[in-house]
Amino acid sequence: MMRFSILLPAFNEAARLPVVLDSIARQRYPRENVEVLIADGGSTDDTVGIAQSYGAHTFFNPMRRAEPGAQMALNKATGDVAIFMAADTPINDDAFLQHLADAFENLQVAAAFPAVVSTQQDGATTRYINAFTDPFNHFVYGGAASPASYHRTYRLKRREKGYEIYDFKNGPSPLI
Incomplete structure (x- = not known):
């Protein structure tokens, strides 16, 4: 079965991170085949504690910016497929990972870009x-x-x- 590494750079995301991690936890995909890696840029709020309470692997991103954090997370990833996410963007479909696994069974698929859905809270x-x-x-x-x-x-x-x-x-x- 395909393993996924979900990569999230974060900095002071304690207020928004639970929504994202809840959306990952709701996935109808075997939990043992999903790892969440959070590259924290030195948060001064409870970002790291919240991430760890969800079982995410956290590590310090000394460069603080999202791009180096995503690269650091990718270097630590063990999954077959890496998913780059923003720490404030939840997954809206509880079967997203299963759909992605199904798509990657097609050997012509080498990369995937999800549809982006705005919420009522978005400006x-x-x-x-x-x-x-x-x-x-x-x-x-x-x-x-x-x-x-x-x-x-x-x-x-x-x-x-x-x-x-x-x-x-x-x-x-x-x-x-």
């Missing part, structure tokens, strides 16, 4: 970025900036139940 800017992308990344990357616009840049190879397979060989690298 107008966040809803816009979730639906499209931020203007800077759109200017720089065009149709490669967001999975929502891949159909404009890449050839759709196949549509499956719950996912699509795009041909990334003949275009700019997608923004991850």
